[in-house]
Amino acid sequence: MANHSQLGFQDASSPIMEELVEFHDHALMVALAICSLVLYLLTLMLMEKLSSNTVDAQEVELIWTILPAIVLVLLALPSLQILYMMDEIDEPDLTLKAIGHQWYWTYEYTDFKDLSFDSYMTPTTDLPLGHFRLLEVDHRIVIPMESPIRVIITADDVLHSWAVPALGVKTDAIPGRLNQTSFITTRPGVFYGQCSEICGANHSYMPIVVESTPLKHFEAWSSLLSS
Amino acid sequence: MEVPPPFSPSRSPPNPSPALSVGRSTLCTSVISLAAPRAVASLPAALCAVRLGGSVVRAAAVKVTLTGTAAAAAMAEDIRTKLEHYKTAPFDSRFPNQNQTRNCWQNYLDFHRCEKAMAAKGADATPCQWYYRVYKSICPTSWVTTWDEYREEGTFPGKI
Numbered sequence: 001m002a003n004h005s006q007l008g009f010q011d012a013s014s015p016i017m018e019e020l021v022e023f024h025d026h027a028l029m030v031a032l033a034i035c036s037l038v039l040y041l042l043t044l045m046l047m048e049k050l051s052s053n054t055v056d057a058q059e060v061e062l063i064w065t066i067l068p069a070i071v072l073v074l075l076a077l078p079s080l081q082i083l084y085m086m087d088e089i090d091e092p093d094l095t096l097k098a099i100g101h102q103w104y105w106t107y108e109y110t111d112f113k114d115l116s117f118d119s120y121m122t123p124t125t126d127l128p129l130g131h132f133r134l135l136e137v138d139h140r141i142v143i144p145m146e147s148p149i150r151v152i153i154t155a156d157d158v159l160h161s162w163a164v165p166a167l168g169v170k171t172d173a174i175p176g177r178l179n180q181t182s183f184i185t186t187r188p189g190v191f192y193g194q195c196s197e198i199c200g201a202n203h204s205y206m207p208i209v210v211e212s213t214p215l216k217h218f219e220a221w222s223s224l225l226s227s
Numbered sequence: 228m229e230v231p232p233p234f235s236p237s238r239s240p241p242n243p244s245p246a247l248s249v250g251r252s253t254l255c256t257s258v259i260s261l262a263a264p265r266a267v268a269s270l271p272a273a274l275c276a277v278r279l280g281g282s283v284v285r286a287a288a289v290k291v292t293l294t295g296t297a298a299a300a301a302m303a304e305d306i307r308t309k310l311e312h313y314k315t316a317p318f319d320s321r322f323p324n325q326n327q328t329r330n331c332w333q334n335y336l337d338f339h340r341c342e343k344a345m346a347a348k349g350a351d352a353t354p355c356q357w358y359y360r361v362y363k364s365i366c367p368t369s370w371v372t373t374w375d376e377y378r379e380e381g382t383f384p385g386k387i
Contacts (some may be wrong), residue, residue: 052291089323095364097314110363135290150315152327152365171325179367 001135001192002165010166013191013212014183017168019082027075034071092150092182096141100153100160100195101175103202107141113203113226121205135192138208144218145188151181164210170196186214307353316364327365332385334362335374341387 002010011172012018044050097108109115122136143149153162155173163170164183171181185191213221322330338358345352362371377383 089318091317092315097365097367099367099369108368111313111360114368116368152367156369174303176328178331178367179325180327180330181325 001109001132011185012166012168013185014167014169015186016082016086016183017166018132018186020084020168023082025080030071030075045063045196053132058149090148090182090184091095093147094143095150095152096143097154098162098173098208100155100157100162100199100206102157102200103206105160105162105206105208106156107139109222109225115222117225119209121207130151132192134205135194135207135209136152137209140190141212142211142213142218142221145185145212147215148182148184149181150180153181158199159197160199160206162193162208163196164193164208165193166191166193167210168195172197185210188212188214233370234348252341303351303353306357310356313360316361319361331362331366331370334369335366336357336385336387339378343387 009021009024011016012021033185034198041050044107045192094109095111097110099106099108103117104120106116117139119137119139119141121134122138127136129132139199151162151169151171153171154177155175157175159175161170162171162181164174166189167183167185169181169183171179173179189212191210191212193210195203195208197203199206316330316334319330321333335358338355341355341358342352346356374383378387
């Protein structure tokens with residue numbers, strides 16, 4: 001989860017999120033280079049070191065056309081690579097359905113049995129010591145780690161959005177539509193997210209918690225759920 | 228001529244029609260079904276384009292013959308194996324994008340149409356279970372319950 005006053009991303013826990021973090025670092029470097037150049041030129045200009053009598057500026061015109069084009073290519077190539085990577089077809093091991101309601105989520109695992117439960121935020125008054133305020137839920141989603149998971153997201157009433165930043169996932173929950181997304185968790189852990197589309201009074205109070213565990217623990221949990 | 232129920236041109240399509248044999252390749256079935264979904268029994272031969280390792284390879288011409296129980300038994304065995312190894316709904320190339328609404332709807336329809344067709348013929352409805360498993364995996368339970376109620380009332384909007 002995010003810590004207070006955190007500026008950067010949460011630690012990436014899926015391959016796509018790792019790529020996104022790297023791309024962001026790269027884009028930020030490009031932005032830093034451009035800002036430094038602009039600041040330098042601004043300083044020169046203010047010190048009147050850039051005045052010139054020339055009316056013919058072909059060379060400099062060429063430079064400040066070609067250089068931005070190169071910068072754009074440097075940004076576009078990794079961006080498109082990640083975009084296509086996100087769309088790669090990876091046969092999922094499990095399908096999880098997330099249905100948004102006002103103001104809780106329902107999760108369904110119906111590949112084999114009809115497993116379904118609601119997930120409400122733990123109110124702050126009931127929060128055990130050391131747990132995270134406005135992020136904990138009564139029933140977490142449990143998934144096997146290092147397995148491709150398909151999530152089908154929809155809503156029952158108004159627009160919601162299912163987001164887990166550590167996994168690089170954010171998908172709108174639209175009534176009457178099934179939106180598909182997928183992820184693989186690279187390690188076991190607990191990953192938090194919050195509803196990301198304004199949905200009424202308690203929009204800030206319907207978080208998402210994904211618990212990624214080794215397969216045998218997932219199987220044990222799902223047996224408990226079905227009994 | 229009896230009309231076979233529509234079958235999915237996805238990667239592992241079960242063919243519930245016992246009167247049709249298309250050789251060993253179930254992938255070929257997809258192209259044939261796309262070509263003439265309702266008139267498969269009359270298709271003399273077809274070139275089967277299969278996707279292998281990212282490139283489209285033209286396989287040999289597939290001879291479509293009308294056979295009886297032997298082919299049907301092989302097909303039933305195939306679908307039983309597929310059902311035994313079922314993990315979750317596989318990728319369906321008819322619905323490659325984010326919006327999977329139609330995937331859920333289509334499999335729900337296909338299951339009920341398959342069941343109805345098999346019941347009409349008095350044939351084994353086991354192949355229809357594929358569509359059942361897929362729609363169960365993808366469709367929200369509340370949608371399925373609502374549609375089941377509509378079917379019972381006779382107000383279901385789809386054609387079964």
